[in-house]
Amino acid sequence: xxxxxxxxxxxxxxxxxxxxxxxxxxxxxxxxxxxxxxxxxxxxxxxxxxxxxxxxxxxxxxxxxxxxxxxxxxxxxxxxxxxxxxxxxxxxxxxxxxxxxxxxxxxxxxxxxxxxxxxxxxxxxxxxxxxxxxxxxxxxxxxxxxxxxxxxxxxxxxxxxxxxxxxxxxxxxxxxxxxxxxxxxxxxxxxxxxxxxxxxxxxxxxxxxxxxxxxxxxxxxxxxxxxxxxxxxxxxxxxxxxxxxxxxxxxxxxxxxxxxxxxxxxxxxxxxxxxxxxxxxxxxxxxxxxxxxxxxxxxxxxxxxxxxxxxxxxxxxxxxxxxxxxxxxxxxxxxxxxxxxxxxxxxxxxxxxxxxxxxxxxxxxxxxxxxxxxxxxxxxxxxxxxxxxxxxxxxxxxxxxxxxxxxxxxxxxxxxxxxxxxxxxxxxxxxxxxxxxxxxxxxxxxxxxxxxxxxxxxxxxxxxxxxxxxxxxxxxxxxxxxxxxxxxxxx
RNA sequence: GCCCCCAUCGUCUAGUGGACUAGGACGCGGCCCUUUCAAGGCCACGACCGGGGUUCGAAUCCCCGUGGGGGCACCA
Numbered sequence: 001x002x003x004x005x006x007x008x009x010x011x012x013x014x015x016x017x018x019x020x021x022x023x024x025x026x027x028x029x030x031x032x033x034x035x036x037x038x039x040x041x042x043x044x045x046x047x048x049x050x051x052x053x054x055x056x057x058x059x060x061x062x063x064x065x066x067x068x069x070x071x072x073x074x075x076x077x078x079x080x081x082x083x084x085x086x087x088x089x090x091x092x093x094x095x096x097x098x099x100x101x102x103x104x105x106x107x108x109x110x111x112x113x114x115x116x117x118x119x120x121x122x123x124x125x126x127x128x129x130x131x132x133x134x135x136x137x138x139x140x141x142x143x144x145x146x147x148x149x150x151x152x153x154x155x156x157x158x159x160x161x162x163x164x165x166x167x168x169x170x171x172x173x174x175x176x177x178x179x180x181x182x183x184x185x186x187x188x189x190x191x192x193x194x195x196x197x198x199x200x201x202x203x204x205x206x207x208x209x210x211x212x213x214x215x216x217x218x219x220x221x222x223x224x225x226x227x228x229x230x231x232x233x234x235x236x237x238x239x240x241x242x243x244x245x246x247x248x249x250x251x252x253x254x255x256x257x258x259x260x261x262x263x264x265x266x267x268x269x270x271x272x273x274x275x276x277x278x279x280x281x282x283x284x285x286x287x288x289x290x291x292x293x294x295x296x297x298x299x300x301x302x303x304x305x306x307x308x309x310x311x312x313x314x315x316x317x318x319x320x321x322x323x324x325x326x327x328x329x330x331x332x333x334x335x336x337x338x339x340x341x342x343x344x345x346x347x348x349x350x351x352x353x354x355x356x357x358x359x360x361x362x363x364x365x366x367x368x369x370x371x372x373x374x375x376x377x378x379x380x381x382x383x384x385x386x387x388x389x390x391x392x393x394x395x396x397x398x399x400x401x402x403x404x405x406x407x408x409x410x411x412x413x414x415x416x417x418x419x420x421x422x423x424x425x426x427x428x429x430x431x432x433x434x435x436x437x438x439x440x441x442x443x444x445x446x447x448x449x450x451x452x453x454x455x456x457x458x459x460x461x462x463x464x465x466x467x468x469x470x471x472x473x474x475x476x477x478x479x480x481x482x483x484x485x486x487x488x489x490x491x
Numbered sequence: 492g493c494c495c496c497c498a499u500c501g502u503c504u505a506g507u508g509g510a511c512u513a514g515g516a517c518g519c520g521g522c523c524c525u526u527u528c529a530a531g532g533c534c535a536c537g538a539c540c541g542g543g544g545u546u547c548g549a550a551u552c553c554c555c556g557u558g559g560g561g562g563c564a565c566c567a
Binding site for chain 1: 492493494495496497498501502503504505506514515516517518525526527528529530531559560561562563564565566567
């Protein structure tokens with residue numbers, strides 16, 4: 001396949017979300033696989049809706065995901081600028097070409113007038129569409145009026161007869177009766193282009209070979225191919241991706257669903273993912289597989305995805321998101337990280353809780369906690385006690401199942417004796433000694449080790465006991481058991 | 492209202508007319524392992540939306556229903 005040039009072209013009007021991330025991913029994969037370029041273009045022509053900081057969030061999000069672009073607003077490139085508000089003259093120039101070729105015309109209708117006819121059409125149960133008022137103004141007159149400074153837009157002169165055949169790579173030919181099509185606004189009265197013109201012009205100028213975008217564009221797809229054809233340009237390959245549905249499958253996934261997702265530690269916004277303990281690998285793998293059919297072996301790294309990706313195996317049907325699957329992919333990728341990589345990623349989660357991380361200890365606990373982590377921040381639940389001076393178990397937790405407080409205290413006392421008598425509490429030394437005690441006492445391992453676990457780690461669920469005790473160290477362990485013993489004796 | 496798109500286990504999907512007793516993954520249930528929790532291993536449950544065609548043969552092609560989704564701005 002020839003090198004593909006693809007682009008991710010979001011508008012800076014909100015947070016970078018899941019759907020955007022997946023669109024960017026597919027565009028990235030295709031470009032990288034074919035040895036082409038992936039670029040970022042900011043579609044900020046709706047000045048009123050532009051949100052300060054949104055562009056930076058998009059950039060940060062792509063960077064976090066590891067979807068590095070070859071050209072973009074912050075790094076420039078051969079076709080700069082990559083921010084549409086900085087390309088105003090370019091669109092003006094192309095709009096004029098269309099007007100000169102009778103493919104577009106200035107429209108002097110005011111928003112009020114348009115809204116009025118719109119309401120009337122609605123009342124008559126008609127399709128709201130442009131009435132064509134300015135379509136037939138003689139070009140000379142129109143040119144004079146706009147030259148005189150009369151406020152106007154520029155509309156596309158859509159063919160009123162015939163059929164438009166648009167070809168989508170996933171769906172084949174889509175035929176639309178031109179009567180259904182409208183004379184859409186290309187240039188707004190503020191002089192800036194609408195998406196329809198801007199995107200087509202830029203994709204052409206920037207030599208985009210594959211337009212990968214959401215299926216919400218399918219409605220204006222016929223318009224877009226008409227614009228491209230009016231210019232006489234070669235069409236890119238059009239790939240309209242399926243939409244993401246709410247977990248229930250009822251309706252499109254929207255920003256509002258994030259509140260619901262947040263309840264169980266998930267989000268639809270990329271900016272939240274890191275805080276929630278997700279890895280870029282997990283998020284990417286998860287997003288990739290909604291809409292891309294991989295037969296088997298679906299745990300994939302980014303480079304494996306680059307190898308295996310194909311726009312031919314994309315699916316056109318909507319996909320309901322499943323956050324449990326995100327958990328699974330995240331956990332799987334965490335386990336595949338090298339110990340060094342994992343400890344580097346874990347450290348911030350400990351420090352953000354105010355814990356002082358000893359790198360030596362961190363290294364040692366990795367093998368103990370790695371297969372227990374679903375999200376990176378789970379390291380707190382399984383490992384925070386390694387970095388604390390003291391633990392504070394609740395007295396009730398210290399009482400083993402089937403025993404009372406007094407009996408549990410006996411056990412703690414005996415364990416303390418045994419461990420005190422040992423020069424080292426390496427797991428290799430401590431475990432046999434304690435197992436021998438379990439044997440002779442007639443208690444279950446669960447009872448004895450349970451008490452020790454709560455005493456030394458402060459919690460009922462922890463990494464393996466003996467390995468943990470070894471890392472905590474002899475002095476601290478003895479001291480913690482002593483404290484636990486006192487707690488039990490007070491009950 | 493009009494237009495467009497989609498349709499395989501609960502969910503994501505494989506399947507491109509015979510290799511389908513419909514495969515994989517998540518989840519769910521069970522068992523094994525086991526000091527807790529995980530991880531891992533094994534097993535089970537579980538789907539071709541309905542009706543008509545075409546064909547020797549249809550999950551696969553066509554039509555009609557139904558269901559779901561998207562869109563109908565001087566927003567993207």
